[in-house]
Amino acid sequence: MTTQAAFDPGAAAARATDAILADTLHGAHRGVVVDSPPGAGKSTLVVRAALELADAGRPLMVVAQTNAQVDDLVLRLAEKKPGLPVGRLHSSDTDPYDKALDDLPQVRKSAKAADLTGLPVVISTAAKWAHVKVDEPWRHAIVDEAYQMRSDALLAVAGLFERALFVGDPGQLDPFAIVGSEQWAGLTYDPSGSAVTTLLAHNPELPQHRLPVSWRLPASAAPLVSDAFYPYTPFRSGTGHGDRRLAFAVPSDGSGPDRVIDEAAESGWGLLELPARRTPRTDPEAVRAVATVVRRLLDRGGAATSERSDAPAPLTADRIAVGTAHRDQAAAVRAALVDLGVPEVTVDTANRLQGREYDVTVVLHPLSGRPDATAFHLETGRLCVLTSRHRHACVVVCRAGVSNLLDDYPSTEPVQLGTVVKFPDGWEANHAVLAHLAERRVVWRP
Amino acid sequence: MSLISTLARLEAVATGHAQPAATVRHRHLSDRPLVFVPLTTAGEAGAPLGALLGTDRDAPRLLVVPQPRDRDLRFAFLAELADVVLPYVDGYAEAVEAAERTETDPETGKRVKVEAELCADAPQLIVPSRAGIDFVRLLGRSMRFRRTAEQDPETPYPAPPRVPLLGRWLTHVGERARVPGSALLLAMTDVLARHWATGQSSLEDQHLGALLAWIAPPDDEPGTEAALRAELARDAQGQLLCPPAGPATDPAFDNRLLAPAIERYDRARTAFAAAEDGLEADDRLGALTAAEREIRDLVLSRTLPTWQKVWQGLDLLRALPAGAHIEERWTRDRWSFTGHRDRITAGEPPQPRRDDAVTAAGKLAAREREQARLEAQEALDDPLVMAGRRLSGEAFAGEVTDVVMAYSESRRPSPRPLITVRTGDRPHLAERVRVYRSLSGKPQAAEFVERAGDDLIVLRIVDKMGRGKTPEEGSVPDKGDPVCFTLFEHEQRGGAKLPDPEQTPWTHGGPPGEAVLPEADPMTAEDLL
Amino acid sequence: MPPPRTRGTALRHRLAELRGTDVPAKAMDARALAALAANPGCERRAILDGAGVDKAALASALGAPSAFGQSQFALVRGNAFEAKAKADGGAELLRLVHEKLDRGAEPPARAHVPDLSAIGPEGRSARTALALREAVEARDWTLLDHPMLALDVAGSPAFLEPDAVVVHPDGSWTVVEIKSFPMLDGSADPAKVGAAARQAAVYVLALEQVAARLAPAPRVRHQVLLVCPKDFSNLPTASAVDVRKQRAVTGRQLARLTRIQDIADALPENTCFSPELPAAELTAAVESVPAAYAPECLSACELAFHCRDRSRAAGAVTSLGRAVRAELGGLATVGDVLAAAGGETGDPDDPAVAALRRAAELRAEALGRRAVGEAVPCR
Numbered sequence A: 001m002t003t004q005a006a007f008d009p010g011a012a013a014a015r016a017t018d019a020i021l022a023d024t025l026h027g028a029h030r031g032v033v034v035d036s037p038p039g040a041g042k043s044t045l046v047v048r049a050a051l052e053l054a055d056a057g058r059p060l061m062v063v064a065q066t067n068a069q070v071d072d073l074v075l076r077l078a079e080k081k082p083g084l085p086v087g088r089l090h091s092s093d094t095d096p097y098d099k100a101l102d103d104l105p106q107v108r109k110s111a112k113a114a115d116l117t118g119l120p121v122v123i124s125t126a127a128k129w130a131h132v133k134v135d136e137p138w139r140h141a142i143v144d145e146a147y148q149m150r151s152d153a154l155l156a157v158a159g160l161f162e163r164a165l166f167v168g169d170p171g172q173l174d175p176f177a178i179v180g181s182e183q184w185a186g187l188t189y190d191p192s193g194s195a196v197t198t199l200l201a202h203n204p205e206l207p208q209h210r211l212p213v214s215w216r217l218p219a220s221a222a223p224l225v226s227d228a229f230y231p232y233t234p235f236r237s238g239t240g241h242g243d244r245r246l247a248f249a250v251p252s253d254g255s256g257p258d259r260v261i262d263e264a265a266e267s268g269w270g271l272l273e274l275p276a277r278r279t280p281r282t283d284p285e286a287v288r289a290v291a292t293v294v295r296r297l298l299d300r301g302g303a304a305t306s307e308r309s310d311a312p313a314p315l316t317a318d319r320i321a322v323g324t325a326h327r328d329q330a331a332a333v334r335a336a337l338v339d340l341g342v343p344e345v346t347v348d349t350a351n352r353l354q355g356r357e358y359d360v361t362v363v364l365h366p367l368s369g370r371p372d373a374t375a376f377h378l379e380t381g382r383l384c385v386l387t388s389r390h391r392h393a394c395v396v397v398c399r400a401g402v403s404n405l406l407d408d409y410p411s412t413e414p415v416q417l418g419t420v421v422k423f424p425d426g427w428e429a430n431h432a433v434l435a436h437l438a439e440r441r442v443v444w445r446p
Numbered sequence B: 001m002s003l004i005s006t007l008a009r010l011e012a013v014a015t016g017h018a019q020p021a022a023t024v025r026h027r028h029l030s031d032r033p034l035v036f037v038p039l040t041t042a043g044e045a046g047a048p049l050g051a052l053l054g055t056d057r058d059a060p061r062l063l064v065v066p067q068p069r070d071r072d073l074r075f076a077f078l079a080e081l082a083d084v085v086l087p088y089v090d091g092y093a094e095a096v097e098a099a100e101r102t103e104t105d106p107e108t109g110k111r112v113k114v115e116a117e118l119c120a121d122a123p124q125l126i127v128p129s130r131a132g133i134d135f136v137r138l139l140g141r142s143m144r145f146r147r148t149a150e151q152d153p154e155t156p157y158p159a160p161p162r163v164p165l166l167g168r169w170l171t172h173v174g175e176r177a178r179v180p181g182s183a184l185l186l187a188m189t190d191v192l193a194r195h196w197a198t199g200q201s202s203l204e205d206q207h208l209g210a211l212l213a214w215i216a217p218p219d220d221e222p223g224t225e226a227a228l229r230a231e232l233a234r235d236a237q238g239q240l241l242c243p244p245a246g247p248a249t250d251p252a253f254d255n256r257l258l259a260p261a262i263e264r265y266d267r268a269r270t271a272f273a274a275a276e277d278g279l280e281a282d283d284r285l286g287a288l289t290a291a292e293r294e295i296r297d298l299v300l301s302r303t304l305p306t307w308q309k310v311w312q313g314l315d316l317l318r319a320l321p322a323g324a325h326i327e328e329r330w331t332r333d334r335w336s337f338t339g340h341r342d343r344i345t346a347g348e349p350p351q352p353r354r355d356d357a358v359t360a361a362g363k364l365a366a367r368e369r370e371q372a373r374l375e376a377q378e379a380l381d382d383p384l385v386m387a388g389r390r391l392s393g394e395a396f397a398g399e400v401t402d403v404v405m406a407y408s409e410s411r412r413p414s415p416r417p418l419i420t421v422r423t424g425d426r427p428h429l430a431e432r433v434r435v436y437r438s439l440s441g442k443p444q445a446a447e448f449v450e451r452a453g454d455d456l457i458v459l460r461i462v463d464k465m466g467r468g469k470t471p472e473e474g475s476v477p478d479k480g481d482p483v484c485f486t487l488f489e490h491e492q493r494g495g496a497k498l499p500d501p502e503q504t505p506w507t508h509g510g511p512p513g514e515a516v517l518p519e520a521d522p523m524t525a526e527d528l529l
Numbered sequence C: 001m002p003p004p005r006t007r008g009t010a011l012r013h014r015l016a017e018l019r020g021t022d023v024p025a026k027a028m029d030a031r032a033l034a035a036l037a038a039n040p041g042c043e044r045r046a047i048l049d050g051a052g053v054d055k056a057a058l059a060s061a062l063g064a065p066s067a068f069g070q071s072q073f074a075l076v077r078g079n080a081f082e083a084k085a086k087a088d089g090g091a092e093l094l095r096l097v098h099e100k101l102d103r104g105a106e107p108p109a110r111a112h113v114p115d116l117s118a119i120g121p122e123g124r125s126a127r128t129a130l131a132l133r134e135a136v137e138a139r140d141w142t143l144l145d146h147p148m149l150a151l152d153v154a155g156s157p158a159f160l161e162p163d164a165v166v167v168h169p170d171g172s173w174t175v176v177e178i179k180s181f182p183m184l185d186g187s188a189d190p191a192k193v194g195a196a197a198r199q200a201a202v203y204v205l206a207l208e209q210v211a212a213r214l215a216p217a218p219r220v221r222h223q224v225l226l227v228c229p230k231d232f233s234n235l236p237t238a239s240a241v242d243v244r245k246q247r248a249v250t251g252r253q254l255a256r257l258t259r260i261q262d263i264a265d266a267l268p269e270n271t272c273f274s275p276e277l278p279a280a281e282l283t284a285a286v287e288s289v290p291a292a293y294a295p296e297c298l299s300a301c302e303l304a305f306h307c308r309d310r311s312r313a314a315g316a317v318t319s320l321g322r323a324v325r326a327e328l329g330g331l332a333t334v335g336d337v338l339a340a341a342g343g344e345t346g347d348p349d350d351p352a353v354a355a356l357r358r359a360a361e362l363r364a365e366a367l368g369r370r371a372v373g374e375a376v377p378c379r
Helices: A002-006 A009-026 A042-055 A067-080 A099-103 A151-160 A195-202 A222-229 A256-267 A284-299 A327-339 A380-386 A402-407 A426-438 B003-015 B071-090 B130-144 B163-176 B188-195 B208-215 B223-232 B251-273 B278-318 B326-345 B357-381 B383-391 C004-019 C030-037 C043-050 C055-061 C072-085 C088-101 C120-138 C190-212 C244-266 C279-287 C295-299 C304-313 C322-327 C334-341 C351-366
Strands: A031-035 A060-064 A086-089 A107-110 A121-125 A138-143 A161-168 A208-210 A245-248 A269-274 A302-306 A309-314 A320-324 A346-349 A358-364 A390-399 A441-443 B034-040 B048-054 B061-064 B096-104 B111-119 B125-127 B185-187 B395-404 B418-422 B434-439 B442-453 B456-461 B482-486 C142-145 C149-153 C156-160 C164-167 C173-178 C223-229 C236-242
Touching: A009 A031, A009 A042, A009 A208, A031 A195, A042 A060, A042 A067, A042 A138, A042 A161, A060 A067, A067 A086, A067 A099, A067 A121, A099 A107, A138 A151, A151 A161, A151 A195, A151 B357, A161 A195, A222 A380, A222 A426, A245 A256, A256 A269, A256 A284, A256 A390, A256 A441, A269 A284, A269 A426, A284 A320, A284 A327, A284 A358, A284 A390, A302 A358, A302 A390, A320 A327, A327 A346, A380 A426, A402 A426, A402 C244, A426 C244, B003 B383, B003 C322, B003 C334, B003 C351, B034 B071, B034 B130, B034 B278, B048 B071, B048 B278, B061 B071, B061 B278, B071 B130, B071 B163, B111 B326, B125 B130, B125 B278, B130 B163, B130 B185, B163 B185, B163 B326, B185 B188, B188 B208, B188 B278, B208 B223, B208 B278, B251 B278, B251 C072, B326 B357, B357 B383, B357 B482, B383 B395, B383 B482, B383 C351, B395 B456, B418 B442, B418 B482, C004 C244, C030 C043, C030 C156, C030 C190, C030 C244, C043 C055, C043 C244, C055 C279, C072 C173, C072 C236, C088 C142, C088 C164, C088 C173, C088 C223, C088 C236, C120 C142, C120 C149, C120 C156, C120 C164, C120 C190, C149 C190, C149 C244, C156 C190, C173 C190, C190 C223, C190 C236, C190 C244, C295 C304, C334 C351
Parallel strands: A031 A161, A031 A208, A060 A121, A060 A138, A086 A107, A086 A121, A138 A161, A269 A390, A269 A441, A320 A346, A320 A358, A358 A390, B034 B125, B125 B185, C173 C223
Antiparallel strands: A245 A302, A302 A309, B034 B048, B048 B061, B096 B111, B395 B418, B395 B482, B418 B456, B434 B442, B434 B482, B442 B456, C142 C164, C149 C156, C164 C173, C223 C236
């Protein structure tokens, strides 16, 4: 196929970025929306757009969703352009920002927006911006993680800027409300919906772009993640099948964990399947299996070769992460890792892993050992986050029988008129991922 | 469902009796609630069939629509309903107390305290079940846009004078019922299920008869059997012994009793209308009255058992001691009532069909705040609720084993005492996580420092110790004191400042435009309500 | 392995035996097919539906009659509304389809409403297929009033009768569902809309089978039109409903129905569900197929009261709700859970057991009780 042979990911990504920046800086529309699949260079885009807007002399406010995201952006901006004065608007809580910001002289920090007026770029969370009042709005704003922002949060800050660039990943976890909001379902401005949904419902003419290349996901993962979670906005891997390699100095000892590691190193995916059993969330066997896989990944002297450098990089603890659905599962895995002498590997829930990147991830399947599937466990975004954090390989630990669990899931959801249906839904996406993993299965009885 | 409530349900199964799900009452109950037991006609979107209502358990008022498809009869029903409900509501509008309210000063934009009136008490409507709440909303929606002859002399079918006003009040309490912890409109099944765990599922708990069968079974019968009877037992004519709490009726009732009775009524009415002389009319009026009486009796027979059960439920709930925070939440209900009273007095139009973007966002934010407040307050008021939070790692209780005085590193050092708590709980603590305990009703904050052992937690107390160098008396726990800290905050912060509706930004469609009086629903020959 | 045809015939024969000789099969309608997704884990329901057993009659024969019934008021009103929605030769219905689903097309000037009458369901479905093909060729708006569609369900045809199907000028097909619950200010009871969407998805699947036999296959739209009374009036209004999810789920469950062969194979010889049999025998037959009872069944399955009795008698925790099981791990009965919570049984290293004991302690402490066994009636 000639189109495939001609596909140059770098050029495709550059074209998309140029078009986005052109619309942002010179377009006629008040808003520009950018969909960014996992690892497609969203942060790079945000930093670049911010710098170009600052260069053009347009006062810019940046809205992110969490303090960690805000601090991360400040650090990236400082790294790219150390001379640029940046305002970090923060809350009046204790420890409101990352201490690393104190080392940057060009970053002015304050809990009052008035202290930061005149700076080319001011960055804060949506929650903090919602308390700011201005006489004259900012000429420009960048709204980061716009798909994770609720419509009502955008309502509270949209009066602060004239025009904005909205960037986010539509495949990750949707925002939610802790009380019922059915009475507004179907309204274009449903306050519990995503900011982008409201924005586009009211401004359908806004230019929508997407970043077409995932630089994080390897060639083995991009098609699956794209098909299962982004069927209407497909993307590709920036690297080819031979570009990434994961090798281990120590050969397999033949155990389940070692075999699944080899499978994942070879094919990018590995399913370590434990015997079917109904378990509590913190299934001790599964938790131990996850910890053992991590321990063996480290013990076997992994080396990751990628396009980033010629020499293989050692697979160290900071390049591995464990993902779970629940906090207590994360806590149990952490404890198990401490028992195995591996305290420094990141273990977190899908919510907290959003936006992060590792070489290898080990995932405790959200449905493993459960007596039944629930809407929470079937949420598309949860599985999408867990299966799209890795550059090289992803090992999923799961008890057998999840496919039946999905088939037995009672489908009696209520339907609200006028709402946009998310399809494929989590049920469908889970089936797709499981079907793929089934071919990478290592059956193990610990 | 948390394990603690699961256990309570399983214990209920094992003992045959409902088990406590709360040790105190978590909802305000009025001394004089208005109980409302409505029935609707099947298939006819909210067309009322009748209702039993009132504030006196021994003297309910029965309202009946003998032919639900007849507009005049429906209007007569709604007018009567207004005659009962509105005087009850108005009865709370007069007595006020002086209070303060925070408002935004239009000139300076600052938040300032202003003197305000607050109604000393508020009305409380109680319906049997959640479906009853939906029905109240539906009634409100159907009435509030109606036009009376006075409002619009041209209207072809003028509504009785007070009907639109009743619609606005029902809409208001229906909307308020969506606020967590509010009590202007309550469903008896919801309130009972909040306080008792039965040996059946929460789905089955929505049947008022079955729910009460578990909580207070007649003659100490096992709950399972009593509930089963309440759900399914029928008499010789195939009618349920415990009629559903409504507003929907049992199809067997509709088909075997109600439909023939309505048919007889229709016939009697036609005959009456066709009467040719006074004597005949007199005769036929008697027949018509008898036919109407029959329908009234039928409606009474289906609503009276539910009426009695609602009052029985009230008795059970009143026997529980009141939670410490319910008065505070009721005060918010009183503000809500006062606010709506003022809007009506000021001549504002009825609530629109749909909220605008700013109103919707404001309501959602307020409800999320109330939800968090309710969860915190219920835990502080009720050790059984707190037990659930402790189990889920959101709180811990224990005994202080050590207190070490320490000070902050500032120019004027303030006390920052370190306390060690021994606890069997497993809270989700991480570095510098804040925890709170209730100190004479106010939250005192502390920071997590470290775990000093398997069951020892070291905290640094950071506030509520006064301005001096030594902490105020009683502001730091002593060795041996029992303490309970929560990871959740006890009080809720104010939410984001939303724009005025006329400042709605372009992202949300811009300003909604001039508020216009919503059009009344068009009347057609076959409209239903 | 025998060829599929023979295997299909053998299964049909076996299912007829299960139903009982001389007991006619209860036809599968769209509502029954949509219900396949309501509790797909229930083998009892799968085999009974698959064999065409009349579950209402069976429930009565078991002494636990179902409580489903319809009020004649609702029935009368539903029929009156459908007639109203289809009045004027379907002009209003076509107008709604155009407005809600296909604004780009020419507005319907007049409605073609082909005559679909024929003898028997096979005849009617053949007539429908023909009318569909002609309508595609006509390139104009066509309304099929109560067409008949055949859908292959585990080897046997099920005949389905949607309220209406509309053929667009571009040759695509839309399923129309007419319901008598109201759309109030643009929204409707989500549970009822969900049920309507699942039912419509079955029609979409059946239409797709018809379409697949035409070349080129016409497009069956995955948005259906739901027509309901507007607000408090009797005037029709409509909303487009996306049924892709429901279609995917029902399609998969239909494909899985082949497993009724396995379920049938696992039953003892001479098992029969005929309502004519004595209650004890019938109970034994029903009990020989495992059920997956949950409280949601009460509003979805005629047999629910029987299954609830058995589930409660067995002490299954799921009789209190599916969610109850979530944190109990392998513990499945009330007795086991309480014993584990009370410290009498269970491995303390099992996190489920440990959490239960902790929960029991905390609960007892809060209630001022000693231990879990001492639960008292609360009056």
